[in-house]
Amino acid sequence: MQNKLKYLLTGSPLPSQMMAEKQLNKIRALAAFSPDALSSLAYANQEIFLGLVIAGSAGLSLQFPIALAITLLLGVVALSYAQTIRGYPMGGGSYTVARENLGMLPGLTAGGALLLDYILTAAVSLTAGVAAIASAFPELWPYRIWIALGLLVVITVINLRGLRESGTSMAVPVYLFLISFIGMLLYGLIKAAIQGTPTPLAAVAPPASTALGLFLVMHAFSAGCTALTGVEAISNGVTAFRSPAWVNARKTLIIMAVLMGFLFLGSMGLTQFFGVVAGPDETILSALARRLVGGGPLYYLVQFSTLAVLAVAANTSFAGFPRVTAILAEDKFMPRQLFNVGDRLVFHNGILLLSALTAVLIIAFNGNSHALVPLFAVGAFTAFTLSQAGMVLHWVRLKEPGWLVKAFINGLGALVTGVTLFVIGISKFLEGAWISVLVIPALVILFLTIRKHYQGVSVQLSMHGLPPSLRHFPRPRVVIPVSSIHRGMVDAVNFARSISDRVTAVFIDVDPGPDEVGIRRQWDKWFPDVEFVVVESPYRSLVEPLLSFLEQTDDEHNDGQQAVLILPELIPASSWHEILHNQSAEEIKKALLFQRRQSGLQRIIIDVPYHLKR
């Protein structure tokens, strides 16, 4: 039943040999790796607008200059990652690059930052996507948490099924987004050329509530830096490209960066040129689209394609996060279940973990992408900086021809992303960046603690130095707790007889009275060869008197053996019936487990089921 339901949702299991990866051509690869980067536009523009509008027209006049600065930063980072692709053609995730070149702690820091970044990408993309569609249909605003969670469930299920067709099905929304946005921007540029002079901002901007200062500019710049998130995606997945893989990957990266730059600069420039301003229930991109193409079907097309590309971007986290947790789990920094490959050849535990954490973020931040963004950039730029710095050392170590140029480019990347990280950390600290600043080291500590635990366990379990033991062991002593004489007891006693000749039945008397005599008479009738002991339980507990009895018999026999417990267990015909039966067997097992923890006792338990047919 449970399995059927599961297979209905996720599809039936796939055999291991289907694991081999499909290789993608550039068109498909762009669709597979770019959504996260391209869609960043949807929240970066919004954040810059919100950061500047409070300073009125003076603030809004800085939109294009800030966009220009961020586009330059994008250029440096893209060049830098082009080097990473060359240096790590087998896939150079930030964790791998940082760990190999800078050592364990920087590697784990990059890993933690990366995990945080993936979770935030999913949460920010979904909430920003919902904001895009709610800008078109304002009646959806009150339901935005539910819509975001609904999309999250759909994406989770799709990923649990395993996204074998990643290139094809993803390509539709990505190219739809590209065509509709590029078309809109070109149309806007023509309109701007016809208009000639920009709309004066003083006429449209709301009155300034704050003076324009350095902090405000830094703040808007930091917020806009989220435009760069996702640019590293291609460097993680070089192996998915057709050969020559690294050449194609690098070309795709350049195409992607150019597209990002055009979309970002174009949309920011037109927003400023036309003096577009958005109200509280609309995104700035939606206001721009409304201004350029009016409120007709083209507008709705733009909003839907924004939602679609953001949903696909959230989906890329579901490819990346489980892969990173699996790598960390393989290195024993995370629970080993995250390395298990599920029925559908995906890291299902990683997918479920990401889904749960994303849901927590969406709910905790009330479905508001603006509140999530300050946490976002810290993780992304930490990973950028560490990975670029690692690349510098990589080139310096290898010293292959042209290493100086390569090291310089990566060094420049590390420097500008590092400085940006510092600016973000300062200017966004109180708004939420502090959360990321706390979470990343906490994750590193968690990773180290987990590995220490696994190392401790592996020492404890090592067979090293153990002599081979071949002597035959004496047959065990056996104790059977008895509640009443029933058919299930027959199986238990018979099994006891088959493995031991020292069997004791123990009846825990919770309700002193004539019961005891009757049950002893019955026992002696059915099982005359098995000793029957009655233990009083003045406090009506089954478990404690049984445990003390076991210890007592062990003490009395003093033969170096621990009595083995045989539990006759009734299995109800359906799980609904379980509520109608005392769960004594379960209770005893749990108590023994607990006691084992306390005292180190390792008592063997034999479960003899008796299956009820109705």
Place this chain on the structure above:
Amino acid sequence: MQNKLKYLLTGSPLPSQMMAEKQLNKIRALAAFSPDALSSLAYANQEIFLGLVIAGSAGLSLQFPIALAITLLLGVVALSYAQTIRGYPMGGGSYTVARENLGMLPGLTAGGALLLDYILTAAVSLTAGVAAIASAFPELWPYRIWIALGLLVVITVINLRGLRESGTSMAVPVYLFLISFIGMLLYGLIKAAIQGTPTPLAAVAPPASTALGLFLVMHAFSAGCTALTGVEAISNGVTAFRSPAWVNARKTLIIMAVLMGFLFLGSMGLTQFFGVVAGPDETILSALARRLVGGGPLYYLVQFSTLAVLAVAANTSFAGFPRVTAILAEDKFMPRQLFNVGDRLVFHNGILLLSALTAVLIIAFNGNSHALVPLFAVGAFTAFTLSQAGMVLHWVRLKEPGWLVKAFINGLGALVTGVTLFVIGISKFLEGAWISVLVIPALVILFLTIRKHYQGVSVQLSMHGLPPSLRHFPRPRVVIPVSSIHRGMVDAVNFARSISDRVTAVFIDVDPGPDEVGIRRQWDKWFPDVEFVVVESPYRSLVEPLLSFLEQTDDEHNDGQQAVLILPELIPASSWHEILHNQSAEEIKKALLFQRRQSGLQRIIIDVPYHLKR
């Protein structure tokens, strides 16, 4: 740890011999049994007011006449229960009386009605108590659900501790309530005598929104009948009185009925006389108190004592409900866990069940006693009617001196409560009585289904006709699943050797590769006498290949035996560590349990724990 926390809340366990009941004198008995009945006032008045006020002054002029009719009904019911006390001096709950005299189905109907009644008493008393205190402090209205749930938690914990001192601690709020209310009413009567003529209702009543009609009157009457709930309490607890128990119990019942009548008629009469009207955020009793004693400390005293007596009334459900579920469980109509006596000599499962159901009602009905009341009267009057009807047959069967009078009184009781039940059912049906009308038969069906299950199980488990089996059983065949060679495996293999000479180790290969060869070499080094089998798992599952292997070996051996499974299980040093380990042993056990359900296979599982120290 878990136990310590539990004992901190509920106190340490008590031995069984403390079970004997304390006997109460009349003063304490009144305090123990009357709160439910006396406090009914708090919601009955409110319901009559709300039912009539919509018909304006014409409606409000019927307050006193309706109160008079209900008081007469109270007289009949009290007399009738005085007969029950005589007939069932060992305690005559509605379930017992109806089952003994009318048969199983009426008995179960009364039992179901009683359970529903207890849950609703708890929910209505708590929400009405919170309404009383929120009338005095209007700022508490928004938090009324939380306050009601908080009180519920306190009452639950007190009852889980076991209320050994029921008479004493309960007496304070009950007598406080009696004194403050009787005092207030006497003062009001003097005031009324001075004023002479009643305040004209036309001057104070809000305009009528409905015409006064028969249905409206029936409706208000039905709602007011909740004043009678709790009147049966003494008849359930005759044994708690000092001897001659039934005489004292009967006297206490009469005193209680007189007090109820005085409080109810007095408060309703004064409300009408002074033309008291309440707004939406105040109860009518609060408005009356404000009118009579002003807004000073006396007013707050009255409101606090109302809350206190209502909390105590909710508490009486916690004495009654677990007792009825225990009786039903003993008769196999409810899960047997409800008959277990806990550490503190209380039926803790019944208490927890009542608490959970009450919380559900409070939340589902938004902490609004007015919405709960329509469900309430149906249960109470069903139990009344069935129990009185049962008493008629009781007297007719016994034919002791004076039986005709006794049968007549109970017959009258049955008749008037039956008619009232009908009126309530009709007039309150759409407002919520339909829920009770559905729930009571559903409970009866549940009771019968549960008993049928237990009877089926007891037939299946009966030793009847089984031949005594004394032959020695052959030693079992044993299979050990292997994940890797570690110290825990040594214990498992040694135990296997001690009970069997046919041991097979099986390695489920989820990841084909060089693993297999390495592990086989290690195995042969450490356990050369134990056969080692590798099973491929193309779908990476541990469980299914293991289960098929077990079935296959059973088929091959064809010796009428089922292989026994030995599971080496690592026990992490703390439960926090469990998340870091694959729960394979648990998974295998669950799958076997599930498979057993499907196929009737009853495979014995031996759990060999290995205890990690850190």
